[in-house]
Amino acid sequence: MSERPGSELSEFTGAFVAEADELLANATTQLLAAEEAGRKDQPHPRGVREAFRAVHTIKGLAGMVGVEPIVAVAHRMEATLRRADRTATRLSQEALDLLLEGLRTIQRAVRALAEGRPIAQPPPALLEGLEALDDGAQVPAEGSPSTLAADPLLEKLGPADREQLRQGLAEGRRAVRADFFPSPERAAAGLNITSVRERVGAHAEIVKVLPLAVPVSPDAPAGLGFALILLTGEDDAALGATYQAPAGAVRSLSEPRPVTPAGGAPLWPGSDVAEDAEPLHRGVVRVEVGRLDETMERLSTVIVTRYRLAKAAADLAARGADTRELQLILRENARQLRDLRSAILRVRMIRVTELLERVPLILRNLRRTTGKKVRLETDAGAAELDKTVAERIFPAVIHLVRNAVDHAIEAPAERLRLGKPEEGLLRIRCVERSNAELELSVTDDGRGIDREQVARRAGVAVPRTDAELLQLICRPGLSTREEATTTSGRGMGMDIVRKIAMEQLGGELSLRTEPGRGTTFTMRVPLTISIVDAFSFECAHQRFVAPVATIEEIVEVSQQQIVRGPNPAAAVAAPARVGIMERRGQPVPLVRLDAIFTLPDAAEHAPKVLVVRRGGAPLGFMVDRMLGQQEVVVRPLDDALVRVPGVGGSTDLGDGQPTLVLDLPALADYFTQVQEGVARA
């Protein structure tokens, strides 16, 4: 690390970017929830509070990294949010717009920081707007919850907390206070404030956690404890049972009740210490994907070593040694490596719900630009998918959402005329299939796709089935709209969705549409994919790719530069498959790829040589010509019929035909083994 003095800072920047991304997403979600609640004329104190916390944290972190433009915006947003939280006011639409714009501005700054670009100053209009909000702030009328008990603890709650309690009571839930006193015995039983919060939180909404100071007693050996202020539909006994609470620890706050001395007085009145001390996501580690890739690469080297071990064992056995014990260990070892590999793959999985968190914001903008009313329903359960797959599939989801709002869902007036609910419905469903596939569908209850119109526009016969219709609308550049709209242009983009689902992810895309009733697009994609940066090249008219990481160098050689030795075993007419060339004062052995693979029509070109290194010694593979370099999705070739040495998998270069992904170092090993076998025989 010492050779790069700036490395600590840049590492911190990476962490900041990751953390800020998450906080921004959270703040956006919370503000949208507050906006949604506001539409139903309800306050949403929790949302405002969470948004405040996120912005507050962003400000602190940005200050540490020294990104002043972020600090400036966050500071003003924080002021607005803090006031709304303290006074339990509903945020006005104007305030929400400015706050969301503020989040977007911060997001842009974070992006710029991540990409090493200069960070623009925040637009003065935004800062002024936020400040103007503060000036015109009005103080709301404050009242205490009428149905709450007279527990003095309640006086330590802020107005927002009380508003939250009042709202909960209005919804028919009960306000409950649950006390917890940490002790060594409880800790041994897995009970600490964190686990109690989790357990209780599963049955109740935690409004506030207040620290308590009580006289030292057998029940409270430290004289310290916590009071959890809750909203719940469950009874006290059930709540108490979740954390083995002693009798009397859980009490209702919904009816008047005298305060027992055991309850004590809050240690730090109104303080958030207990809550602030806890991280937002317990037991969660954020990791850059690059590190996971590195782990996977390390594992690959272990697997290569294992192959060598297996080969050494086989050699021993061939020499008559008893290797049964060794074989057993090797088998066990192979199984462990497989398990380890799938464990690492699991680490890369993210929840689909997390992926879909960004959809509400996009939908909000669509609602505004189109003037349509759309409700979003998402149902992703606990489905997970690989981070890389998630990143690739998300643009396709966005395309489908845009198309649905823009083209499928009718304007409110038209919907009413058609006897449909004024508000359109957009449903995103995601289920994991048993065969390591994920099915993600986007459904709308709009007008359905007009076959005749699509056919007319494409100038072809009317498609008879949904599958034919899908093929038609996935034609590049096909437009189904007279005029371009600002959000999704001319309704293009289905070709992009198809490309993502089928070519980039190796999945499927299907369509079901009913005139007047709605449309469902379904994508089926693998849960994990492996993507590598690869060179593509041609040899004997067949295309291949090989991961860039496996190739040390690409050299152009002329026939004159290749020195050929004797090869008594080869047929006279066959071109020599092995040669030597000079590279930086070192002889490098060359082998013809077409000869190893016995490809037909082996031409004598001035070849390109791909140099790989195996166990320290370089080896060059001669191929006919290089085609390019690109990222490819590698699909494993699992079937026993096509599991052959040197072929790591297959990919699609976009022509619908599989292209073999070569593992040249493994091929080099295999070739050497074959040669040794020939030499031994």
Place this chain on the structure above:
Amino acid sequence: MSLHVVFKVAGAEYAMPASEVLQMESFEGATPVPGAPPHVAGIVQVRGKVVPVVDLRRRFGLAPQAPTLDSRVVIGLHGDRAVGLLVDSAREVVGVADDQVLPPPPIVVAEAGGLVRAVAQLGKRLLMLIDFPKVIGDEVHHGA
């Protein structure tokens, strides 16, 4: 009574249960896989999946023939394996009743190397019911 997919290889008619057939595709060439057994024509991509294709002419020890417009790939399922069979043509699905299925004459079994598991007699037509797992070499499917 069960539905069978009928296909032709070198003039003879073969069949396998439709329930074991995933789909049929016209043959537009396969990507050869160097080092694979000679009867493996290569790999093809079907609905985003990569599937090996067994050339039945070669598998059955018959004279190879260049693919024609009639050539089809019948994609069969065995457990979680999907393997395509390259055949001269495939354009028929027939119902075969249980009592129409006869054990193959031993001499045929010996000659066919166990690749035919039964013969279905439909009137004058004789369909050889292939042993799909054997054809795709499932007995060697225990890893490298």
